[in-house]
Amino acid sequence: MTTAAATPQRRSPAGPKAEQRVRDILRVGREVFAERGYEGATTTEIAQRLGISEATIFTYFRGKRELCQRAIQDWYDENIAAMQAGLPREASVRAQLEYLVLTNLRVFLVQGTGICALVLSEGRAKGPGLGEGLVELQRRYTAPLMALLARGQEAGEVRRDIPLRLLRSLVFGPIEQMLWEVVITGRQIDVEASARDLVALLWPALQAPDQELQQLRRLRGQLQALLAQS
Numbered sequence: 001m002t003t004a005a006a007t008p009q010r011r012s013p014a015g016p017k018a019e020q021r022v023r024d025i026l027r028v029g030r031e032v033f034a035e036r037g038y039e040g041a042t043t044t045e046i047a048q049r050l051g052i053s054e055a056t057i058f059t060y061f062r063g064k065r066e067l068c069q070r071a072i073q074d075w076y077d078e079n080i081a082a083m084q085a086g087l088p089r090e091a092s093v094r095a096q097l098e099y100l101v102l103t104n105l106r107v108f109l110v111q112g113t114g115i116c117a118l119v120l121s122e123g124r125a126k127g128p129g130l131g132e133g134l135v136e137l138q139r140r141y142t143a144p145l146m147a148l149l150a151r152g153q154e155a156g157e158v159r160r161d162i163p164l165r166l167l168r169s170l171v172f173g174p175i176e177q178m179l180w181e182v183v184i185t186g187r188q189i190d191v192e193a194s195a196r197d198l199v200a201l202l203w204p205a206l207q208a209p210d211q212e213l214q215q216l217r218r219l220r221g222q223l224q225a226l227l228a229q230s
Contacts, residue, residue: 022060024050030071034114038068038122069133075115076137079107083144093152094203100145101171101202102195108179109189117183120176142168149206159208167206174198 028049032041043064047054061067083103088096108116119134149167152158158167175198178189 018060021052021056025057025060025067026071026074029067030075030115033068033071033118034112037118038064041068043067072115072119072134073137075112076141079112080141080144087144087148093148093155093157094199096148097145097171097203097206098195098199100148101175101199102192104172104175105178105189105191105195105198108175109182109191109194113179113182116179120179142172145171152206156208158206170205171202174201 025046029041029046032046032049035041036045041064043054043057046067047057057067061070083100086099086103088099091099119138122134146164146168149158149164153160153164178194181187182189
């Protein structure tokens with residue numbers, strides 16, 4: 001599937017007041033799209049919630065599709081920046097994986113459940129929609145995990161016999177399933193406990209087959225060095 005280029009805004013905001021207006025439209029637009037889905041959301045409701053005319057929205061956006069694309073893009077940008085800023089890069093590969101899994105579960109199940117459900121449903125929709133515009137955003141969103149797995153492979157901690165894209169699916173697949181469970185049943189999930197359990201299941205599958213043996217060898221070498229010094 002090819003990635004569609006983002007449609008440019010109808011008019012670039014000029015001045016602080018116009019910029020704030022765009023931010024308000026995007027903020028409320030995100031809320032409405034998260035609550036109603038793409039088909040159920042209307043620019044009329046967005047305008048009503050803001051107390052502005054619908055024409056004001058069309059001053060800055062060509063229509064609902066462009067507004068939704070921009071709202072989703074901003075949501076992705078915010079989460080990608082936060083995820084990259086908080087990643088403990090000096091920690092072990094497993095510790096960084098724990099951070100990414102916990103962060104993604106919080107995003108999916110707590111902070112942005114409606115937007116996540118919108119992205120997943122529109123990404124699978126047939127015919128004209130938002131799906132073609134989500135491919136690059138999805139790639140960027142999963143890039144921190146892909147980079148971590150690649151570093152793990154280089155360090156010999158993550159298995160190299162499975163393509164990175166499949167390892168990525170191994171991590172995000174269960175997270176997506178938990179999202180749908182929350183969306184469909186409304187049942188809340190203990191995010192911290194779920195993150196610990198998921199990493200406990202994932203790490204043996206991601207870990208290089210001889211990693212434990214290498215760790216034991218390193219430990220034996222360290223013990224021998226200590227004994228030699230005593």
